[in-house]
Amino acid sequence: MNVADIDTNLGSRIKLERENRGWSLTELAQRAAVSRAMIHKIERGESSPTANLLGKLSGAFGLTISTLIARAETNTGRLLKVADQPVWTDPETGYVRRHVSPHSDLPLELVRVTLPPGKTVPMPRSAFAFLRQLIHVLEGKLTFVEGTVQHHMSAGDCLELGPPADCAFVNGSNADCTYLVAVLSTK
Incomplete structure (x- = not known):
């Protein structure tokens, strides 16, 4: 698409x-x-x-x-092949978001993100208000800013997000950072 x-x-x-x-x-x-x-x-x-x-x-x-x-996509079934996974690119930063989990009744979603070097993606606290999330860095370095706290992460590191706060995903390095976000809906 x-x-x-x-x-x-x-x-x-x-x-x-x-x-x-x-x-x-x-x-x-x-x-x-x-x-x-x-x-x-x-x-x-x-x-x-x-x-x-x-x-x-x-x-x-x-x-x-x-x-x-x-x-916005029409994916159904328990198996979501990589070719059918919805991919969206942020026009401002080049951030690439791939929804890897099948659309289902499970309250869990998996999202793979690639954040280009030198880019920052801010997220408002409203985007986190009804969620629990884990961020697992697959490749590169990520600084996750959670309110006033900075978490410096490298490949293999995993962070559980705290209470909703204005946040930012920051790649201050000169290489792509790829991370997996596990999203658990609490609604």
């Missing part, structure tokens, strides 16, 4: 999630702290959302980013 298709599918899914809740564009904008105009552009597939923006929108819906992306 190409980037334009992903943007169109994400936009349509965001609009559907908003309409299913009976929310106007203005109400979603207020709940997510995102401009009404930006949401409108995303819903029409005219703009690709950043990771931070997806975090704000998914948090407003009470969904994980992975769930929002997976709902």
Whole structure:
């Protein structure tokens, strides 16, 4: 699936999630702290959302980013082949997010992320409000900023996130950092 298709599918899914809740564009904008105009552009597939923006929108819906992306794709069944795994690239940072777990009733999701060198992806606390997460670094170095605390991680390290806080994923190195996020929904 190409980037334009992903943007169109994400936009349509965001609009559907908003309409299913009976929310106007203005109400979603207020709940997510995102401009009404930006949401409108995303819903029409005219703009690709950043990771931070997806975090704000998914948090407003009470969904994980992975769930929002997976709902934009149509994957079913217990086996999700690598060729069928939804992949989304943040247009701002080049951050690549691959949803590796099949869409199911399990409250657990697995997401593989590659963060390019020198890039930072901030996430609002609303994206973590109803989740428990583990971050396991597969390759490279990652600094995970959790509120005011910095966790410096290398390949093989695993971190359990604490209470919801504004966070940032930081790759201060000169090589890609690849990590796995295990997301447990507590809703």
